[in-house]
Amino acid sequence: MLSMPDLIRAGSKSWGSRAGGASGRLRFETLKTGMNQLPYNEGPGGRVSKCDARVIAVVDDDDGFRDALQLFLRTFGFQVEAFASGKEFLRSSRLEAVGCVILDLAMPEMNGLEVQQRLAARGLQIPVVFVTAQRDDYLGQCASATGALAVLRKPADDVELVRLVREALGGQ
Amino acid sequence: MSEILQSTSDIPFEDSILEAGAPLESILCTEELQLRHSRPPDYEKENRALVALMGALADSPSTIFQTLAETILGVTQCDSAGLSLLTVDGKSPDACGKRFYWPAIAGMWNPHVGGGTPRNFGPCGDVLDQNRTLLFRHFERRYPYLLPVIPAAEECLLVPFHVGGKAVGTIWGITHSDRRKFDAEDDRVMASLGKFASSAYQAVVYIDDLKFQVAERQKAEAEVRELARGLEARVRRLFEANVVGIAMWNLEGAITAANDAFLHMVQYVREDIASGRVRWTDLTPAEWHRRDERAIADLKASGIFQPFEKEYFRKDGSRVPVLLGGALFELGGNEGVAFALDLTEQKRAQAELAHVNRVMTMGQLTASISHEVMQPIAAGITNARAALRCLGSQPPDVEEVRRALGRIVNEGNRATDVIDRIRSLIKKAPPRKDDLNINEAILEVIALTHGEVGKHGVSVQTRLTEGLPPIQADRVQLQQVIINLIMNAIEAMSGVGKGPRALLISSGQEAMGGVLVSVQDSGPGLDVEDLDCLFDAFYTTKSAGMGMGLSICRSIIEAHQGRIWASRNVGTGATFQFTLPAANGPDA
Numbered sequence: 001m002l003s004m005p006d007l008i009r010a011g012s013k014s015w016g017s018r019a020g021g022a023s024g025r026l027r028f029e030t031l032k033t034g035m036n037q038l039p040y041n042e043g044p045g046g047r048v049s050k051c052d053a054r055v056i057a058v059v060d061d062d063d064g065f066r067d068a069l070q071l072f073l074r075t076f077g078f079q080v081e082a083f084a085s086g087k088e089f090l091r092s093s094r095l096e097a098v099g100c101v102i103l104d105l106a107m108p109e110m111n112g113l114e115v116q117q118r119l120a121a122r123g124l125q126i127p128v129v130f131v132t133a134q135r136d137d138y139l140g141q142c143a144s145a146t147g148a149l150a151v152l153r154k155p156a157d158d159v160e161l162v163r164l165v166r167e168a169l170g171g172q
Numbered sequence: 173m174s175e176i177l178q179s180t181s182d183i184p185f186e187d188s189i190l191e192a193g194a195p196l197e198s199i200l201c202t203e204e205l206q207l208r209h210s211r212p213p214d215y216e217k218e219n220r221a222l223v224a225l226m227g228a229l230a231d232s233p234s235t236i237f238q239t240l241a242e243t244i245l246g247v248t249q250c251d252s253a254g255l256s257l258l259t260v261d262g263k264s265p266d267a268c269g270k271r272f273y274w275p276a277i278a279g280m281w282n283p284h285v286g287g288g289t290p291r292n293f294g295p296c297g298d299v300l301d302q303n304r305t306l307l308f309r310h311f312e313r314r315y316p317y318l319l320p321v322i323p324a325a326e327e328c329l330l331v332p333f334h335v336g337g338k339a340v341g342t343i344w345g346i347t348h349s350d351r352r353k354f355d356a357e358d359d360r361v362m363a364s365l366g367k368f369a370s371s372a373y374q375a376v377v378y379i380d381d382l383k384f385q386v387a388e389r390q391k392a393e394a395e396v397r398e399l400a401r402g403l404e405a406r407v408r409r410l411f412e413a414n415v416v417g418i419a420m421w422n423l424e425g426a427i428t429a430a431n432d433a434f435l436h437m438v439q440y441v442r443e444d445i446a447s448g449r450v451r452w453t454d455l456t457p458a459e460w461h462r463r464d465e466r467a468i469a470d471l472k473a474s475g476i477f478q479p480f481e482k483e484y485f486r487k488d489g490s491r492v493p494v495l496l497g498g499a500l501f502e503l504g505g506n507e508g509v510a511f512a513l514d515l516t517e518q519k520r521a522q523a524e525l526a527h528v529n530r531v532m533t534m535g536q537l538t539a540s541i542s543h544e545v546m547q548p549i550a551a552g553i554t555n556a557r558a559a560l561r562c563l564g565s566q567p568p569d570v571e572e573v574r575r576a577l578g579r580i581v582n583e584g585n586r587a588t589d590v591i592d593r594i595r596s597l598i599k600k601a602p603p604r605k606d607d608l609n610i611n612e613a614i615l616e617v618i619a620l621t622h623g624e625v626g627k628h629g630v631s632v633q634t635r636l637t638e639g640l641p642p643i644q645a646d647r648v649q650l651q652q653v654i655i656n657l658i659m660n661a662i663e664a665m666s667g668v669g670k671g672p673r674a675l676l677i678s679s680g681q682e683a684m685g686g687v688l689v690s691v692q693d694s695g696p697g698l699d700v701e702d703l704d705c706l707f708d709a710f711y712t713t714k715s716a717g718m719g720m721g722l723s724i725c726r727s728i729i730e731a732h733q734g735r736i737w738a739s740r741n742v743g744t745g746a747t748f749q750f751t752l753p754a755a756n757g758p759d760a
Contacts, residue, residue: 062547062551064547064548064551064552064555064579064582064583064586065547065550065551065554067551067555067579068551068552068554068555068558068576068579068583069554071555071558071572071575071576072554072555072557072558072561074558075558075561075562075565075569075572076561106543106622106626133542133543133546133547133550134542134543134623134626154546154547154550155546155549155550155551155553155554156550156554158554158557
């Protein structure tokens, strides 16, 4: 079994790298929420206050999912900024304003875990929600042990995601 | 007693006859010849004798020595006369011989024909040593081995004779009583006959040689005839056995003859060949013409072409894969023979195996595949949720809904593409060749192996050269090769405990204008002597695995007229590379 620093080092060099040697299955938290429980028909009261200046960052190399998630979160009135890679995100001048980051785990060059570590190294305590399209993923196991709010499987459970984001913003 | 000397093998050698009797001088009386009263020369008799000898030489050369002995006997009126010839084997004359043998004797010693004396211890040897005529009296007193040769010789007159300046023997006359003594006239006649003996000897040797040569030639001709008969029968047997297809052809493109196996392969009948309608140039599909030209260049240079795989058109227009090898009948000639092996079965089995390999590989890739499929589905669902939210807002944001729905369509298409790609890798389809971009093919494979790479903590780098020429290839098969190489590399590196696990996939242009793809890993490297045997079927260094992967890769690459090989990295790990000709390149 590789140690975490090894994983990060292996990942940092590469295109889409992940840690090796998965030894067990990751148990994801999944809430079997039906669509009708969603607040689709809620009025303006269901929205967060427009004056909340904090931003939700979506970091995902998959254009389709990134755009969709950005649009979805905006319908709740959140301010959303999307980034196609960890590097782009870390270069952002508005990192201080980010109240919650939704991080894809499997990204080329820099995976989600490493992005989180870089944030921590800079002393930025931004709440993290990891998302992944993998079903049997050693990275996911590692991620759940990092103190992230959650590790969600794509397509992320929307109710849970919104709850987590609200929790992250409200908790700050 | 005389029988003892009938065989030359009984003639004693000088080293066994050391108990020599009287000294040489005591048995010689050559000077007496001049002192004795000489009879007058009888030239007429001598001439008649010579003419008779010439006649004998012309008519029956094999008897010339015996005729000569009898002539000497007649002319000199002695009791025995004969020839001694140097020999090695006791039969044929040889100036270097160690023994004299007696090929012909007339008179009382006639029964001793075939006997002889040693070269270095005997009267003939003395004559050659002194190179002059010698007259002996009772030579058995010095040479006791002559004692059993009866009747005993009273006097013996020996004259050397030469062939080509070299003394090869003697002619001699013997008296067994003192009834008659040799004189100067005998010496002269013998010398005269000696010259004749020389010519006769040469003639006999020449004739024998000629006979020998004729016999040898006849023998050789008979052997060649026999061989040709045997060969023809064998070639015919090979031709008619129909184990392989055999066709005779010329460089202009005609097929002049073909056996049933060949005809069956291309589904023509004998009459088609006889009519001259079937030409190998027409049997060959256009994309194989270049390869044919290479074979013809080989034929012109070396007279043969090494077997290669190609295709022929059958009579119905379908194609048959064949292994073809051949040779010109003679270097620089125009006609030759070709051997063709039908590869249909092998190709079918290969395709079957390749398919099994693909399905097994895709099985190993399920994690990656689910990831690839899940991405667009996740994006689609999230878009749909966003659209529902927009519809539910007051007032509904119709424009945003429209955008979301457009994205859902795109994501649906993307999922379909991924599934199509995976299905094409799994399904069994006849190979087809399209112009394709090698980099696209590589990137698709990398996407498929994404999960597998991640699972093993391998970092993948790509170094893909832009602007490479398109290649003519079957996308599925080509991707199968790349997948196999990547999976092999991952597996090799998974055994490495610490240290980086790096995979570098690069594309570039090779010297001949085609493309070169290389897959380089940082695994333990290749621990085998012969890197080529890696590509043999059932060769495996893994504990689990059939050893088919690389063999399938090779057959796929070779079917695309490319080359695949492995090498050890300078540092750690191994590199597998393959080349493929460009679609419009010189070797396509």
